[in-house]
Amino acid sequence: xxxxxxxxxxxxxxxxxxxxxxxxxxxxxxxxxxxxxxxxxxxxxxxxxxxxxxxxxxxxxxxxxxxxxxxxxxxxxxxxxxxxxxxxxxxxxxxxxxxxxxxxxxxxxxxxxxxxxxxxxxxxxxxxxxxxxxxxxxxxxxxxxxxxxxxxxxxxxxxxxxxxxxxxxxxxxxxxxxxxxxxxxxxxxxxxxxxxxxxxxxxxxxxxxxxxxxxxxxxxxxxxxxxxxxxxxxxxxxxxxxxxxxxxxxxxxxxxxxxxxxxxxxxxxxxxxxxxxxxx
Numbered sequence: 001x002x003x004x005x006x007x008x009x010x011x012x013x014x015x016x017x018x019x020x021x022x023x024x025x026x027x028x029x030x031x032x033x034x035x036x037x038x039x040x041x042x043x044x045x046x047x048x049x050x051x052x053x054x055x056x057x058x059x060x061x062x063x064x065x066x067x068x069x070x071x072x073x074x075x076x077x078x079x080x081x082x083x084x085x086x087x088x089x090x091x092x093x094x095x096x097x098x099x100x101x102x103x104x105x106x107x108x109x110x111x112x113x114x115x116x117x118x119x120x121x122x123x124x125x126x127x128x129x130x131x132x133x134x135x136x137x138x139x140x141x142x143x144x145x146x147x148x149x150x151x152x153x154x155x156x157x158x159x160x161x162x163x164x165x166x167x168x169x170x171x172x173x174x175x176x177x178x179x180x181x182x183x184x185x186x187x188x189x190x191x192x193x194x195x196x197x198x199x200x201x202x203x204x205x206x207x208x209x210x211x212x213x214x215x216x217x218x219x220x221x222x223x224x225x226x227x228x229x230x231x232x233x234x235x236x237x238x239x240x241x242x243x244x245x246x247x248x249x250x251x252x253x254x255x256x257x258x259x260x261x262x263x264x265x266x267x268x269x270x271x272x273x274x275x276x277x278x279x280x
Contacts, residue, residue, distance in 0.1 A: 002022065003030055003045065003049070004027045004029055004051055005042060005050040007052070007129075008129045009131050010029055011131040011134065017080045020082060035052065035065055051176050051178060052068075054176065054177050056111075056172070058110075066230060067230070069179060074180055075269075076198055076270055076272075077178045077180050077188060077271065079175060080175075080178070080279075081278035082279050084174050085164075085167065086149075086172075087161045087165065088166055090162055092158070092160040099122055099144060099162070100145070102122055102123070102145070102146045103137075105126070105130050111167045111172060112167055115167075130150070131153040133147035134149040192274045195248065196272070196274065198242065199270060200243075201240070202232065202241065202265045203241065205238075209263065212263055220252045227243045228243075229242075230242065
């Protein structure tokens with residue numbers, strides 16, 4: 001059985017993503033209150049992997065997780081793209097007219113903003129986790145309160161769905177990374193043909209430094225799928241660039257890294273892995 005650390009509790013979207021990724025493989029979910037706690041657990045247990053949200057198609061990147069990943073010295077072993085379906089849930093026997101407050105993670109509230117414009121009297125309250133708020137309502141029998149969570153969590157906690165799929169954009173996906181140490185690659189049987197890589201590097205203060213790197217990647221038929229820049233703490237106006245690339249020829253991909261190495265600083269491969277499957 002594989003231990004999988006997640007941010008949140010059983011019933012959360014991290015939990016759902018983990019079960020999608022591992023399929024029929026038996027896993028043990030290790031709930032963590034924060035992503036920092038998740039990475040700390042991974043550091044203390046080399047036989048554990050983590051499922052970490054890294055970006056959402058509506059809300060964008062989870063910026064702190066880039067830093068946690070880079071500082072951890074762990075590697076990306078895989079990814080899962082999960083369709084996020086938000087449901088408004090509450091104790092059985094209530095209707096929307098009974099609800100005074102909705103508690104959920106800030107990102108879930110933001111993703112359902114248009115729905116709540118119809119109900120200006122409902123107070124939206126930020127919380128740490130989506131599923132955890134559903135559990136709290138069920139555990140404390142909190143009437144007149146609702147949570148935003150998955151259908152799976154609602155069924156798990158005995159809650160009733162007042163409104164389903166309330167997310168503003170139905171093309172609402174979150175990309176999760178499976179992270180761990182290289183020793184876990186064989187255990188997870190993920191030594192598949194790899195066609196995606198995540199890199200991080202900094203660049204000198206020279207005109208056109210980034211465009212030179214991108215031009216070389218293009219020359220080697222490397223497809224840039226994402227680029228994210230973050231400031232280097234303590235070094236004014238210096239940035240780290242996190243990029244995701246896909247490739248069809250591993251040899252050409254490695255040649256491209258050799259070619260950009262002299263142009264970059266602190267180049268590091270965060271992971272080479274199989275591009276993730278997207279749920280529908």
